Amino acid sequence: MSNFIPYGRQNINQADIDAVVEVLESAFLTQGPAIERFEEVVAKYSGAKFAVAVTSATAALHISCQALGLGKGDRLWTSPNTFVASANCGLYCGAEVDFVDIDPTTYNLCTTQLKEKLEKASANGQLPKVIVPVHFAGQSCQMEAISALSQSYGIKIIEDASHSIGSSYQSKPVGSCTYSDLTVFSFHPVKIITSGEGGMVLTNDAGLYQKLIRLRTHGITRDVTLMHGEPDGPWSYQQLELGYNYRMTDIQAALGASQMDRLEKFIDRRRFLAHRYNQLLSHLPIQLPLQHKDCESSWHLYVIRLRLPELSKTHRQIFEELRQANIGVNLHYIPVHTQPYYTDLGFQHGDFPETEKYYSEAISIPLHYGLTLEQQDYIVDTLKAIVR
Structure with missing residues (x-):
């Protein structure tokens, strides 16, 4: 790939x-x-x-x-x-x-x-x-x-x-x-x-x-x-x-x-791919995205959280290895209050601990309408090899 x-x-x-x-x-x-x-x-x-x-x-x-x-x-x-x-x-x-x-x-x-x-x-x-x-x-x-x-x-x-x-x-x-x-x-x-x-x-x-x-x-x-x-x-x-x-x-x-005209088609595909990720990644030391019972997501992003105490690699190492494997992972988002402009306004690291903990563990893996099953399998297999 x-x-x-x-x-x-x-x-x-x-x-x-x-x-x-x-x-x-x-x-x-x-x-x-x-x-x-x-x-x-x-x-x-x-x-x-x-x-x-x-x-x-x-x-x-x-x-x-x-x-x-x-x-x-x-x-x-x-x-x-x-x-x-x-x-x-x-x-x-x-x-x-x-x-x-x-x-x-x-x-x-x-x-x-x-x-x-x-x-x-x-x-x-x-x-x-x-x-x-x-x-x-x-x-x-x-x-x-x-x-x-x-x-x-x-x-x-x-x-x-x-x-x-x-x-x-x-x-x-x-x-x-x-x-x-x-x-x-x-x-x-x-x-x-x-x-x-x-x-x-x-x-x-x-x-x-x-x-x-x-x-x-x-x-x-x-x-x-x-x-x-x-x-x-x-x-x-x-x-x-x-x-x-x-x-x-x-x-x-x-x-x-x-x-x-194709919005429903786009959403259906994203939901199918998200459900497939849920199945394929369920046994890895990661937290999968949870859905509230009142919500049906459009799945703009599929975000995993690494269970770092169970892993021998750091957040950054796993992210970089996925990128090196040509998988365009991203991180959504760097907490706004930690941006230099906002720390200049008086915000500090530690102000919003749940967001900061999330940031230290999160990785957005590819999810879009054009993602093929072959590509998704490659992403899953690569992630498995990296985290295990």
Whole structure:
């Protein structure tokens, strides 16, 4: 097995290419009808009323925070086991950021830790304005409990579902916003579906939707009913707030909408491969990813944890040997609070021990639609040889 096996990879077919070419040959490369089509198909699939396509999930998180009025003097809490964007979005708005440690079995934000931290924050007058639960690896957080806690303290919720289009929680699609104000998806090439780069915000709140639409386009409106005073003419637009150029192109939207046609196929394959990993790796000195009974994961990632006391090699040695065998393992994630930028803000190693313990043992092994059974067998056999 000489070819490198990536941990994640997009799958592009002729229908995707045709959809992009159709846009390239059309009158609109951006700000055209393909955007609305993509938004409609994702909203319908997820069960949300509104969707707003943007340049990335990072942009989606940013304008979600801004739409909720997060600003200087406010606080945002999220998981330390995530990509830095889940926390950075709060800093972009001038807010303070803090973290809630993870559950040791799901690797998602721990509801017990959240409850205890909220009680202390309430007593100290330091409650967050926004909580960002991250659906790690495609498995939803325990949103009913998080929502109940947040409502009791008047806190807004943004679900970071960058990993989780196609997942379900309590038999409802992630993205329905049943237990949140907003949900964010990512369409980066390693995710379940791709638009190249891209993201989307979903909500059931019409007011938030209108604000998101403005924020992605410089804070500008062409809606006469929202303008200050009489418009100068049919060409008029007004900037009502400070927004950004976070517009997705029609080229990206066409690819994303075409990919949605195969979303269920992508998910089914990932679930099959994850189940097969569970069977093939069950007798090794590793902890396999556990699924909560309320969740059905989209399996963006398949993460194993090494039982290091039972092994003669270090975490790094095993990781490097897998890479040397052309297996593109990765590690999701370096705890955000240990990044130099965040330690400069006052966070320290040891602040969130469950996340740090997870990081010291975790390896993401390849899982994507195009992974063949031959490749999966090679990964399993190589891992067995390395850890034994």
